[in-house]
Amino acid sequence: MPAPEEMMPVMREAAVAAGRLALALRENGLLAESKADDSPVTQADRAAEAIISEALAGHWPQIPVVAEEACAIALPDCDPDAPFFLVDPIDGTREYICGREEFTVNIALVTGRYPVAGVVYAPALDELFEGSPAGAFRRRGAEEAEAIRVRRAAGPIVALASRSHRTAQTNRFLEMLGPAEIVAMGSSLKFCRLAEGAADVYPCFGKTMEWDTAAAQAVLEAAGGAVVDAADARLSYGKGAGGRPDYRNPFFLARGNVTVRM
Structure with missing residues (x-):
């Protein structure tokens, strides 16, 4: 398996492709359903998940993909101590359905039970965040990646x-x-x-x-x-x-x- 930071370009491209599709589908109107746990789901959740799962499996077929909508049907056979991907094609589905900007596409690589690389894309804001052993970065639109860091709270939280x-x-x-x-x-x-x-x-x-x-x-x-x-x-x-x-x-x-x- 490549180093986590070497996997980031594929994860980024998959997240952006899924997010742009989700935006396009929302503009055309959505039909929302309820899953067994009463959480909402749309055709965009399933379509975005398919894009991501296919991209990851195409590059690393040996690494299981644990994705939200697939898990709503059946849990995958996954060794938790071996590497696996965790995917949420649309996090914040309620915000997505309501037309808000605060929804994201999430792709993570988990190794040894901890996330070692992750991409979070906010399609409506066109902001992409990533974290890996190479550091944490933010991209806004076509801008170059910018390193980010938590702040030290000097005053009230x-x-x-x-x-x-x-x-x-x-x-x-x-x-x-x-x-x-x-x-x-x-x-x-x-x-x-x-x-x-x-x-x-x-x-x-x-x-x-x-x-x-x-x-x-x-x-x-x-x-x-x-x-x-x-x-x-x-x-x-x-x-x-x-x-x-x-x-x-x-x-x-x-x-x-x-x-x-x-």
């Missing part, structure tokens, strides 16, 4: 909170933290705003799946941040393999250069 899935437990945590500002935002874009130094912390006390977070975790960690569970341990992956019914995450805290804990 700025917190991000889910727009669609904010819970009472999240509100209690934010009240205890007492941030100077709380910004509501959808999708994995929250991790990327931490990575570029626009905010300091994102607590999640709601339901998320591994494909929702892996790519963005790779970006944030490459930028100097962290994603940790209630024990302050690094968020790991592959928990849904080996017969478990899903790839559900525990509650977690994504943070920049701050000492906040759950």
Whole structure:
């Protein structure tokens, strides 16, 4: 297998192609359905996932692809200790359906149960974020890639909170933290705003799946941040393999250069 940073061009191209297709399909009108867990899905989710899965399998057929819509049908046979991809073709489907800009395409490479490379593309904003051993970078439109880094919070903390899935437990945590500002935002874009130094912390006390977070975790960690569970341990992956019914995450805290804990 190539080094993770050498795989980034294919991951970038697949994410951008999937994201542009999702935008085009939204402009033509969408039919939304509900999956078994009552989460929404559209034809764009499935079409974008097909583009990504085909691109990854075409270059690295030996690496399993764990993708959200395929997992809604059946879990793949995947060794969690071996390399695998995690794919969310449209993260923030509710935002996508409502016509908002805060939805993303997520592709991550997981090795040894941790994300080592990830691409997050926000099609409506034309912003692409990536993280690997080579560092964390942001691309805006046709601009050159720019290195990004979390900021050191010199004053009151700025917190991000889910727009669609904010819970009472999240509100209690934010009240205890007492941030100077709380910004509501959808999708994995929250991790990327931490990575570029626009905010300091994102607590999640709601339901998320591994494909929702892996790519963005790779970006944030490459930028100097962290994603940790209630024990302050690094968020790991592959928990849904080996017969478990899903790839559900525990509650977690994504943070920049701050000492906040759950």
